[in-house]
Amino acid sequence: xxxxxxxxxxxxxxxxxxxxxxxxxxxxxxxxxxxxxxxxxxxxxxxxxxxxxxxxxxxxxxxxxxxxxxxxxxxxxxxxxxxxxxxxxxxxxxxxxxxxxxxxxxxxxxxxxxxxxxxxxxxxxxxxxxxxxxxxxxxxxxxxxxxxxxxxxxxxxxxxxxxxxxxxxxxxxxxxxx
Numbered sequence: 001x002x003x004x005x006x007x008x009x010x011x012x013x014x015x016x017x018x019x020x021x022x023x024x025x026x027x028x029x030x031x032x033x034x035x036x037x038x039x040x041x042x043x044x045x046x047x048x049x050x051x052x053x054x055x056x057x058x059x060x061x062x063x064x065x066x067x068x069x070x071x072x073x074x075x076x077x078x079x080x081x082x083x084x085x086x087x088x089x090x091x092x093x094x095x096x097x098x099x100x101x102x103x104x105x106x107x108x109x110x111x112x113x114x115x116x117x118x119x120x121x122x123x124x125x126x127x128x129x130x131x132x133x134x135x136x137x138x139x140x141x142x143x144x145x146x147x148x149x150x151x152x153x154x155x156x157x158x159x160x161x162x163x164x165x166x167x168x169x170x171x172x173x174x175x176x177x178x
Contacts, residue, residue: 027071037079037151038177042170045070057090073159075170082150091152092123092145099143103131117176119147126171142167148176
């Protein structure tokens with residue numbers, strides 16, 4: 001399956017989950033850890049795991065998605081191991097480009113957003129995208145991409161509008177375990 005098609009499918013799942021999400025007056029933030037990649041973060045709901053082999057950057061990679069919905073937003077973590085250190089930069093670029101393409105969003109500026117314990121990479125940082133869902137309604141995505149070794153991780157909050165305080169809480173708590 002082509003990269004944009006899978007990432008598009010992931011975006012469609014994220015958008016679909018967002019559309020049926022029930023409004024919650026308060027969020028029950030909980031610490032959640034991906035044992036496979038050693039990343040800890042907060043989620044306001046219990047994520048569900050999905051995975052699929054996809055063609056990205058000219059090779060077959062396993063993409064793993066953890067996703068849940070709460071407060072009319074979809075919260076997700078997706079990662080893939082580039083395997084080859086030289087493929088990390090192209091994988092970051094592919095994920096960022098796909099996110100912008102899926103929303104029809106103009107490429108925004110990368111905002112440095114260091115993740116404790118992450119492998120330094122010039123492509124790591126935070127984006128705020130505004131665009132349209134496939135059904136035409138306005139949508140916003142706040143996305144953080146970072147690296148742990150050769151694993152590229154994308155953390156995303158997606159919905160009609162993503163409040164800055166919620167995005168900061170979700171993204172700001174991400175850390176790579178030592």
